[in-house]
Amino acid sequence: NAGVTQTPKFQVLKTGQSMTLQCAQDMNHNSMYWYRQDPGMGLRLIYYSASEGTTDKGEVPNGYNVSRLNKREFSLRLESAAPSQTSVYFCASTPTANTGELFFGEGSRLTVL
Amino acid sequence: KNQVEQSPQSLIILEGKNCTLQCNYTVSPFSNLRWYKQDTGRGPVSLTIMTFSENTKSNGRYTATLDADTKQSSLHITASQLSDSASYICVVSPGGGNKLTFGTGTQLKVEL
Numbered sequence: 001n002a003g004v005t006q007t008p009k010f011q012v013l014k015t016g017q018s019m020t021l022q023c024a025q026d027m028n029h030n031s032m033y034w035y036r037q038d039p040g041m042g043l044r045l046i047y048y049s050a051s052e053g054t055t056d057k058g059e060v061p062n063g064y065n066v067s068r069l070n071k072r073e074f075s076l077r078l079e080s081a082a083p084s085q086t087s088v089y090f091c092a093s094t095p096t097a098n099t100g101e102l103f104f105g106e107g108s109r110l111t112v113l
Numbered sequence: 114k115n116q117v118e119q120s121p122q123s124l125i126i127l128e129g130k131n132c133t134l135q136c137n138y139t140v141s142p143f144s145n146l147r148w149y150k151q152d153t154g155r156g157p158v159s160l161t162i163m164t165f166s167e168n169t170k171s172n173g174r175y176t177a178t179l180d181a182d183t184k185q186s187s188l189h190i191t192a193s194q195l196s197d198s199a200s201y202i203c204v205v206s207p208g209g210g211n212k213l214t215f216g217t218g219t220q221l222k223v224e225l
Contacts, residue, residue: 004156042117042202042215043157058212090156099206101147102213104156 002026006091006105013081013112021076021108023091031097032074033058034066036087037107043090049074050097081112115140117205117216125222130193134219136186136203144208148177148188151200151218160188160201193223 004025013019025032030051035043035058045058047066055066063085065077078085091105117138126132138146145164149157161172163179163186170177174197176189190197203216 040217042217044215045212092156099144099208101159101162102149102157102204104158106156107154 004091004093004103004105006089006108008108009106010109011111013078013110015082015112017081018077018079019081019110020078021089021091021110022073023075023105024073025091025093025103026072027093027095027103028071029093029095029103030071031094032068033092033094033102034064034074034076035090035092036060037090038087046076046089048097078110081110083112086110086112115205115207115214117203117214119201119203119216119219121219122217123220123222125224126193128193128195128223128225131189131191132193132221134188134190134201134221136188136216138184138186138203138205138214138216140184140205140207140214142207142209143181143184144206146179146186146206147204148175148186149202149204151202153199157202190221195223195225197221198223 007022033048034046049055049068052071089108092102094100120135147162148160151157161177174191179186200218202218205214
């Protein structure tokens with residue numbers, strides 16, 4: 001039972017480089033989310049996808065883009081990484097938007113030098 | 114502005130002791146409140162959900178309470194174990210498909 005799978009688990013980037021975080025869920029959930037977690041702060045929503053084919057901005061979308069590739073996959077792209085984007089990123093899913101239990105991936109730790 | 118405040122920020126207890134974590138919220142309207150446990154280096158996992166009509170709910174050694182009038186919830190851990198060492202996050206849902214509000218978590222360390 002894989003649940004929510006994120007790759008990569010760790011990544012170091014230089015300022016200005018780009019990268020994509022991948023997320024896939026095998027629970028047939030409609031809604032998927034990307035959060036970032038920083039010390040002393042609660043999880044903050046970057047983008048979410050309420051259903052396949054839709055994406056919406058969350059609380060901190062600047063500097064990020066997302067793609068809901070299909071029902072299973074939701075990727076997060078950093079086009080030009082900045083040190084302020086150093087964080088732990090979590091992908092999550094729920095059966096329907098903002099209801100029910102959030103199922104989280106294991107996280108992706110990103111460092112931008 | 115919807116907010117969730119948790120206290121204490123961190124807590125150290127001895128194995129076998131009990132502890133209580135607090136969550137105060139100003140989210141309105143209110144649909145439900147969940148407590149999540151996040152082990153170091155892992156994603157959060159749901160422990161329990163409280164809806165408006167529920168006062169108490171248990172999940173093994175974890176007991177959550179909710180006072181919807183004062184907008185407070187607590188998570189009581191009984192007979193703590195080393196494996197309880199984690200961050201405990203309170204998350205409030207306003208319902209209706211609206212976004213969740215997360216607390217910053219209480220970092221619990223259980224020592225021998």
